[in-house]
Amino acid sequence: MTVTAPLLPSWEALAPLLQGALERRWITNQGSLARRLEDELPAALGAAHAVLLTNGTAAIELMLKAMVPATAEQPAQVIVPAWSFVATWNLLCDDPRYEPVFVDIGEDWRIDPDAVEAAITPRTKAILAVHPYGLPCDHDALTNIALRHDLRLLYDAAHTFGARWRGHPMGALGDASAWSFHATKVFSTVEGGAVSTPDPALHERLRRARNFGIVPGEDQVVFGTNAKLDELRAAFGLAVLGLVPDAIAARRQVAHWYDTRLAGGQVPWLRTARDLVDTPELQPNHGYYPVRIAADPGREAVAAALLAAGVHTRPYFGETLFRSTLYRPWIRPDELPQARQAARETLCLPIHHLLTEDDVDHVCTVLSTVDHGPRVSR
Ligand SMILES: Cc1ncc(COP(=O)(O)O)c(C=O)c1O
Structure with missing residues (x-):
């Protein structure tokens, strides 16, 4: 996926x-x-x-x-x-x-x-x-x-x-x-x-x-x-x-499937955008489905478990700003704590107009078993 x-x-x-x-x-x-x-x-x-x-x-x-x-x-x-x-x-x-x-x-x-x-x-x-x-x-x-x-x-x-x-x-x-x-x-x-x-x-x-x-x-x-x-x-x-409105509606449905399985602490170490930005003035286009993953189990372990089950994710935007020497002139080591934390915790789960409820189920089942050893395979 x-x-x-x-x-x-x-x-x-x-x-x-x-x-x-x-x-x-x-x-x-x-x-x-x-x-x-x-x-x-x-x-x-x-x-x-x-x-x-x-x-x-x-x-x-x-x-x-x-x-x-x-x-x-x-x-x-x-x-x-x-x-x-x-x-x-x-x-x-x-x-x-x-x-x-x-x-x-x-x-x-x-x-x-x-x-x-x-x-x-x-x-x-x-x-x-x-x-x-x-x-x-x-x-x-x-x-x-x-x-x-x-x-x-x-x-x-x-x-x-x-x-x-x-x-x-x-x-x-x-x-x-x-x-x-x-x-x-x-x-x-x-x-x-x-x-x-x-x-x-x-x-x-x-x-x-x-x-x-x-x-x-x-x-x-x-x-x-x-x-x-x-x-x-x-x-x-x-x-x-002309296809974009339907594609956004399909993405909204996918986000809803994820939200109903993940939001509100259902996976205790994971927070969704729904948990973090639930303001009525904001209508997203569901271009991405970012989540934040706590240090235990850690983003890399979660991404690896998903990949083993055939699910690709991305740590978008990643840690470039803090790791690359190019940006050092403008970044002090003690600054920007929230962005640094986001760079360690953020993972984008699959979302697009072709995903099915079964696909979302599969991702969420893997997430729910990350702590417990056995991986779901597909
Ligand atoms: C936030 C943001 N700004 C700018 C760009 C650059 O856009 P492009 O790839 O069309 O040059 C991207 C690309 O993904 C982006 O994510």
């Missing part, structure tokens, strides 16, 4: 789109399929504007560069959670115009607004918050802080397609959001991404920036890169987009 499964289009839906691109002999450079998909994005994300991009990492980097102008002489501090995938942090660490300020999370993996407020200095220019596992972070608290301190509020929304905060779609939140449409995400273009924003000027700037900075026939006014999405991946996205 794999930890996730990509949402695939039917061949009947995909083939005519691909065939059209081949007949037109137009396979990249803002072709009609990429433009069509981009036109669908504002409604899909709940945003006023959206720019379609080649992946979520490019989306984060272009969003930061456009929204947080800075120089190497006066680097801008950007507050980020110490619990994310490295793509959230890499530009901030690698580009001398930026300085990451890592702050701690709550037990529920989401950025801690009090830690954000405490980390603000005169050089802070932006908050780049993450909605981990499709769990929206505390948007009201972060907006309040951003407004009081005149900071940009940016989101890494890589995990968040289809989630909602107080009924609002995630693309409606903050100054801008960066999305990933990687194959492991709820909506995918195989590899792909976007930036959504309410700001038409940012939208226009990003449209230029993804195409080397140029608009044909006009003088170049921004530096850019090549972050365009090609026609083949746009076809995949168009053929899959």
Whole structure:
């Protein structure tokens, strides 16, 4: 059993789109399929504007560069959670115009607004918050802080397609959001991404920036890169987009099966997101099913027992921030206790639109026997 499964289009839906691109002999450079998909994005994300991009990492980097102008002489501090995938942090660490300020999370993996407020200095220019596992972070608290301190509020929304905060779609939140449409995400273009924003000027700037900075026939006014999405991946996205609501509903059902077997201390050493983040304003997309595992029996023992029973899991996001020497300049050994603990305890169980109740039963049966020796095999 794999930890996730990509949402695939039917061949009947995909083939005519691909065939059209081949007949037109137009396979990249803002072709009609990429433009069509981009036109669908504002409604899909709940945003006023959206720019379609080649992946979520490019989306984060272009969003930061456009929204947080800075120089190497006066680097801008950007507050980020110490619990994310490295793509959230890499530009901030690698580009001398930026300085990451890592702050701690709550037990529920989401950025801690009090830690954000405490980390603000005169050089802070932006908050780049993450909605981990499709769990929206505390948007009201972060907006309040951003407004009081005149900071940009940016989101890494890589995990968040289809989630909602107080009924609002995630693309409606903050100054801008960066999305990933990687194959492991709820909506995918195989590899792909976007930036959504309410700001038409940012939208226009990003449209230029993804195409080397140029608009044909006009003088170049921004530096850019090549972050365009090609026609083949746009076809995949168009053929899959309509399937997403049913896929999220199927994931919700899987999460419910897990919750009824695991939440509320039924496995005494395991806590689910339902135990940790049961707030009504938050409607996750069930992109992941993270759990926290106590030191006894320990995450590695649990992952090994599941693997022996044919169940793959992932310790996502892992311990990279604390183990890699690359991040040492910004991380002190006595800091960020919650994120360090999450890095030791978190395991993502299988969840996707094709899992059955029998599959969930199997995972939960293995979990219930981890302490007691005999392993269930399949
Ligand atoms: C939180 C987060 N941000 C950013 C990214 C990068 O997205 P992409 O793989 O599309 O570049 C990922 C990828 O999984 C992610 O998990």
